[in-house]
Amino acid sequence: MTRSIPVVAGVVLGLVLAGCGNGETGDTAAPPEPNVTSPVTSAVTGSPAAPAPDGISEPPVPADDVPELLRFEAKTIDGEVFEGKTLYGSPAVLWFWAPWCPNCQAEASTIADVAGGDGVRFVGVAAQDQVPAMRDFVDRFGLGSFPHLADTSAEVWQRFGVTYQPAYAFVDSSGAVEVETDQLDADELRDRVRALR
Numbered sequence: 001m002t003r004s005i006p007v008v009a010g011v012v013l014g015l016v017l018a019g020c021g022n023g024e025t026g027d028t029a030a031p032p033e034p035n036v037t038s039p040v041t042s043a044v045t046g047s048p049a050a051p052a053p054d055g056i057s058e059p060p061v062p063a064d065d066v067p068e069l070l071r072f073e074a075k076t077i078d079g080e081v082f083e084g085k086t087l088y089g090s091p092a093v094l095w096f097w098a099p100w101c102p103n104c105q106a107e108a109s110t111i112a113d114v115a116g117g118d119g120v121r122f123v124g125v126a127a128q129d130q131v132p133a134m135r136d137f138v139d140r141f142g143l144g145s146f147p148h149l150a151d152t153s154a155e156v157w158q159r160f161g162v163t164y165q166p167a168y169a170f171v172d173s174s175g176a177v178e179v180e181t182d183q184l185d186a187d188e189l190r191d192r193v194r195a196l197r
Contacts, residue, residue, distance in 0.1 A: 067175040074149040074156050077126065077134045082149055084156075087171050091196035092121040094169040096162045098128040099137040103183055104166050108141035110186045115146050120193050124148035127157050128165070172196055 065088070072084040087094075095111055097104040115122035123146060126134040131150045138148055151157055160169050160179050168180045170192055184192065 065175075067177070069159065069177050070171070070175060072156060072159055074125075074151060077131055077138065077148045077150045080147070082123070082147060087121070087123070088175045090121060090173050091119070091193075092123065092171040093193060093196070094123050094125050094156075094160065094171070096125045096127070096157060096160070096165050096167040096169070097137075098126065098165050099133040100129060101165050105137075105141070107166060107183065107186075107189075108137075108143060110189060112142050112145070114186075114189055114193055115143075118190075118193050118197060120196050122146040125151050125156050125160075125162075127151040127154045168192070170196060 066085045067088065070084040070087050074082050074084075076082050093115075097108075111122070111124075124138070124143065126137070126148050130152065134148065134150055138144055149156055157163070160167075160177070162169075162179065162181065164181060166183050168184065168189075170178045170180065173196075180192070
């Protein structure tokens, strides 16, 4: 009976050691991959967090701070997912248009010009037609320098209270939104965009 105790103890010890796969027992299994992330990025804007005056990156803006109006998702004319919360924290203009609209066609070159400067982000919101017509409009008028949402169900239009095009939503860096449903001439548009900076 005294001989069986060391045998049982040896078997138990062997089972315990066999179950410890990640100890220093010569196990060659690779450790799990670390969670690799890019440099500090804002969860809201998707861009690197702004450095504070001392050079240390500031933490991302909490999602709860994003105004309700900017909490939406839509597909672009290229099929990418666009998140409205990315507009929070920096000035932006949403331009509501339709491919067949003569007023939208008339102001397209001004929009392309204004969208190219002043450090204000532009997003087109196309509706009242299908995606191929929207893409054709963007290509024909050289508007490919900024994203365009394919709002075929007009959900984004409704969210901003837009019922007629062209219209604009001016978003300041605090997330405050001012919707303009009257067409603006080139000078008025430039003035409104400059006021956002």
